[in-house]
Amino acid sequence: MVDHATAAATSPAPAAPVRAKMVQASKIYTDPAGAPKRVLDRIDLSLAEREFLSIVGPSGCGKSTVLRLLSGLTPVSEGRVVVGGEEITGPPKGVGFMFQRDTLLPWATVSQNISIALELNGTPPAERKGRIAELLQLLGLSQFGDYLPAHISGGMRQRAALGRLLAYGPELYLMDEPFGALDAMTKMTMGRELLRIWSGHEKSVVFVTHDIEEAVSLSDRVIVMEGPPGRIRSEYHIDLPRPRDLREVRKMPEFRDYCDRIWSDIGYSG
Numbered sequence: 001m002v003d004h005a006t007a008a009a010t011s012p013a014p015a016a017p018v019r020a021k022m023v024q025a026s027k028i029y030t031d032p033a034g035a036p037k038r039v040l041d042r043i044d045l046s047l048a049e050r051e052f053l054s055i056v057g058p059s060g061c062g063k064s065t066v067l068r069l070l071s072g073l074t075p076v077s078e079g080r081v082v083v084g085g086e087e088i089t090g091p092p093k094g095v096g097f098m099f100q101r102d103t104l105l106p107w108a109t110v111s112q113n114i115s116i117a118l119e120l121n122g123t124p125p126a127e128r129k130g131r132i133a134e135l136l137q138l139l140g141l142s143q144f145g146d147y148l149p150a151h152i153s154g155g156m157r158q159r160a161a162l163g164r165l166l167a168y169g170p171e172l173y174l175m176d177e178p179f180g181a182l183d184a185m186t187k188m189t190m191g192r193e194l195l196r197i198w199s200g201h202e203k204s205v206v207f208v209t210h211d212i213e214e215a216v217s218l219s220d221r222v223i224v225m226e227g228p229p230g231r232i233r234s235e236y237h238i239d240l241p242r243p244r245d246l247r248e249v250r251k252m253p254e255f256r257d258y259c260d261r262i263w264s265d266i267g268y269s270g
């Protein structure tokens with residue numbers, strides 16, 4: 001663990017090339033009375049190529065704001081955000097977002113939702129049909145391509161949203177509690193799918209979750225935030241074997257140990 005309260009507040013330089021980083025990045029919003037409100041305070045964060053990084057922390061500590069800064073959807077107030085080697089001033093290429101509630105287009109079928117992502121990334125029309133079929137198969141949705149989002153379950157909608165993200169094919173996945181609304185079993189299945197896809201495609205992931213066990217089971221590294229204003233409190237390199245069986249890994253004493261330490265960092269003593 002690196003304790004950011006006492007150690008220099010920087011991540012150790014990862015061995016792999018850097019996919020994204022935040023350097024002394026702060027975000028200042030305006031509160032309803034018009035006064036400045038510092039929601040992120042001098043965040044230093046480095047994400048390696050092919051790294052799976054999770055961010056946990058209490059509600060309102062700024063986890064989503066970190067994702068928004070990395071996505072370029074929200075500009076940084078102080079400091080720098082660098083993605084793919086370039087300081088960003090807007091949404092950079094190669095970045096895809098997935099939210100807790102799926103944001104599928106309600107009037108388009110599952111296949112059409114995926115097709116739009118393929119169109120956006122420039123996949124030639126002749127290749128789209130085959131690619132859609134592949135993705136539907138990968139996500140167990142082959143029977144549901146012609147369904148509207150309202151006519152499938154919440155878990156299926158999240159799978160379709162993941163399919164759309166994969167269709168878009170970003171280098172960096174920014175995921176904001178993507179499985180937060182799902183039941184425990186579907187959540188585990190989605191986590192397993194995500195790991196399978198991630199390990200096959202070698203993309204980088206920043207995954208925000210309230211679920212510490214989910215964070216530890218999926219990640220290479222877990223960052224614990226505190227705030228407001230949002231700061232990095234500590235980080236854990238998760239030294240658990242890969243490939244991971246998400247149920248088996250939870251039985252390991254090291255897994256429990258990581259979770260216990262993160263719970264106490266967040267301030268929960270049981």
Ligand SMILES: Nc1ncnc2c1ncn2[C@@H]1O[C@H](COP(=O)(O)OP(=O)(O)OP(=O)(O)O)[C@@H](O)[C@H]1O
Binds near residue numbers: 037058062064066
């Ligand atoms: N557009 C905005 N204008 C003003 N304040 C904002 C805005 N967006 C977020 N905030 C504030 O920034 C702080 C951090 O919000 P953020 O959503 O990043 O936290 P979070 O850790 O993701 O929370 P949660 O776990 O509850 O989703 C909160 O106090 C929130 O009210």
